[in-house]
Amino acid sequence: MCPNHNPDPDPILMDTILPFESKFNTIGLVGKYRDKSAALLIKQVSAWLARHNIKTYCNEGLYYNNQETIDAAAILGNNCDLIIIFGGDGTFLSAARALHQFKIPLLGVNLGRLGFLADLSKTHLKTGLIEILEGKFIEEPRLLLNVQIKQTGFDELSSLALNEVVIHQTDLARMIELNVFVNDEFLTTYWADGLIISSPTGSTAYALSTGGPLMYPTLPAILMAPICPHTFSHRPIVIPSSAKVRIELAKNSKSSVKVTCDGQVLMPFNYGASLELNTQDEDLCLLHPSDYSYFSILREKLKWGHHPLHER
16 A cells, blocks of 8 residues: 655645545555656645545566566556556556456546646646546556567467557667568568567557557557568557567568567567567557547647747
8 A cells, every 4th residue: 555645735636625435445556667757746636535445556666577567457457446556658658558358447647748648737636636536537448468488398478559660770870670470370571670579559669660540449459560671661560459560580681680679578579489479369458547538639739730920
């Protein structure tokens, strides 16, 4: 549970009293790893929730892919009916991978930069939290990518990804050759700097820089986008989320290759290994404020419709 702190009341929350019984009884508060501003805000929110008889469990962050994170996630997952994540998209991504199995809704408070996943700003924290606790929110499923790397004589490696899985060079700046199969049918050989396999959620992240399309978050699809392909006609391709993807290094590949999930989990990918990717059976559940609009988020974050002269 959260430490028994009595910090100065945050001016955003002040002494607001809830005129209703909360929809949630026990709330987990997860902060950006070793971030003082997130830690302070968590203490303040925890104290405010405690005044309304809402139990809280706090965690500094679910950053590392280790046993400590697994144990911390289990405490949150087995006791809470809502998780609020304080930080940027990176904090949200690590928490999502750690907590997915517990089927608990996740709500993000943006203390970072763009914040595509964290809906509530610190400025609107008070009104947003009150609405959420009253039961005025939108639930949205987001698919997760499940990647496994298998090679005879080696331990199987696996990870989840909410945004994307990236296959990339690690040592010298040279292209890699990847044979890609979809449902056991040969698709193509990519000769490129790397390959991004993205969920719809991740289509606004790394994949966007490759010219990949924006995909509506609940679309049942997977995007594959080569990074700087040698062949210009190798364009990003969208396949059904039910597809099974298999990727192997080409025989003449001499590159040292790694696989990165959500920019946070790193795994080796050697010649002779097989990377198998599909979607996780259970979707992640995101909680949004009642006025949430994906198109509004795109306009705001990507500066659509902003005239340069109007910003001087």
